[in-house]
Amino acid sequence: MAEVQIRNVSKRFGTTTVLENASLTISKGEFVSLIGPSGCGKSTLLRIISGLEVQDTGQIVIGDRTVDDLRPSARNLAMVFQSYALYPHLNVASNIAMPLRMQRLNGFQRLPVIGRFLPGSATANDGIARQVRDAAEMLDISHLLERKPGQLSGGQRQRVAVGRALVRDPAAFLLDEPLSNLDAKLRVHMRTEIAQLHRRLKATFIYVTHDQVEAMTMSDRIAVMMDGDIIQVGTPDEVYDQPVDIRVAEFIGSPKINVVPVDIEAARGMAVLAGAASGVVTDPSAVSLGIRPEAITVSSSSGLAAGIVEHAENLGSEEYVQVRLDALPEIVITARAGHGTGWTRRIGSAAHVSFDGNRALAFDSAGRRVACRAYAPRHVGGKAVANG
């Protein structure tokens, strides 16, 4: 178990820059997700940490040692590959045993047949077998130990890959989209299992994914990557509620955050949305507001902006309503409505949307987050006065 530091790492392949000065510190025992759209450099960063890829500049520090001069095999990291990379010719037990065999047996003791009779190998092999059994027990794959990977289901293979990673005591676990080959149901299940495993092992986990639900549900902290940059690191709540950038806001959260263009009224600093005062005061540089679907109320009678219900989805526990605004016909607002609100029967009818000013986020023209708060009239002698 160790801390992992990524210090100003850059990497380019030919002329394309894949990583630009990325820095991140993962504390001992922490579960950090690297998340970002496809091609943003998540796998590359993970492979640089593992040593399978060499960075152009910057350092990787594991524990208190800079490991840039160490081969991957000497860094004591365990990796779970997206394709699992199980040895197809070895059975499950031998697959899980591989890192231990490499660690404890020398080249001669690893030889088939003869190796077993060399001095020292019997005790070592017993110890290895015991640890393999323990790991298999933990992952509930004891009954599969004799099978070849080709005879396993996707979920079982995934467990074997995790088993191979956890038999020894690595400095950190690196997982590259380990659940992406599984079907939706199994993915939810394995998500829970990996999170529990982390709690039990108290080990350092670096988990690459492009599924924001996985990142939100499993991580202590999330590092959001865009175009080779780590643009925000924070707890799931921080990243969700306080995104520093419109790209983070749009990437995290499902359904996606609503982004609407606004004008800023000079006098009070009030954001004007589709011609109506929005009730939110922002920094003068703001050009758009981001509002999460759950901060939006949709009503058939009154609200801030009028529109037409274009589509509604009933998820059972809640409904998502999509309203196209009359004043901004290119904007479709997604709002979360409660259970049994019946919007699916009212597609095509008129509706009004309004939102909770305390939950609005403002962004400037470069996509950076700027100050924003709900307009609260200051009461001076019973008269409402604009503040700000």
Added chain:
Amino acid sequence: MADITLSPDRLQRTQTPATRRRASLRNFKAQGLAWMLALPALFLMAMLLLGPLLAVVVLSFTDYSLGNASLDWRGLDNYQAMLGDDIFYKSISNTLVYVGIVVPGSLLLGLGAALLIESLTRGKAFWRAVYFLPVMATLIAMAIVWEFMMSARFGIIPQTLALLGFPAKNWLQETATALPVLCIIGIWQSLGFNMVLFMAGLSGIPRTLYEALELDGGSSAWTRFWTITWPMLAPVTMFVVIITAIRSFQVFDTVHVLTKGGPNNATMVLIYQIYQEGFDFFRSSYAAALTVVFLVFIFILTVIKARTIENKVHYS
């Protein structure tokens, strides 16, 4: 639920004898059509494959000789003669020695060449073509080149060895060295083919396996080879062994061009003996009996191939 499930016997009971008869008639018609469609292929197979084979087996029990108008049934006479034929023993043992040297030799060198060429960053295509050249060239033509190269007076090989202090001899005409030289030519010839097969096998090994091994702590080339490359190549290796063995059993052209089985039958191999008996001495029935022995060897190899390649050495 049970009452709406149609069990097979229930289905049977609902069929009247008439429908059953109609069904079997339809079945018979369909089968007849299938046989008719297969007939041309079956006919050709019988004429071209099974017929000649059967003829050889039958001939081996007679005293037929090429050009004779009649033949007599002789039972196992030819096989009896074989047991007393020193040249037969010689050719069997020479063939086995040849197979025993050429198979491992061309396998190891082919694998080595494949590994080395795959590790190159540039010029892969060039080296692949160079090693594959002997496979594409006709062996008869290449054998003539070898004959020149082995010539005692001006051949490059004896002349070079002479510089190193060896006697300038044509090693193909020495009893002790003729067969080893043929083996070397055999290896030279099959190496390129095996190399190409191994290269195909190597390119089928996923890179991530090596990366996984590296992270598991295996970092030396030796470990990589024995833990991943060699076991992953097992199906290809099995195929290479069988194919090279079958081809080596059939060695003929180099013997025919370079040594004619000599000196002192030192390079007499099974096929060359069959050729001599059949076409030089016109003892067709004895040649047929030798052919049967040869076919038994090939049959055994084919069975091994079918058993191992198709059942065992597959990972999936």
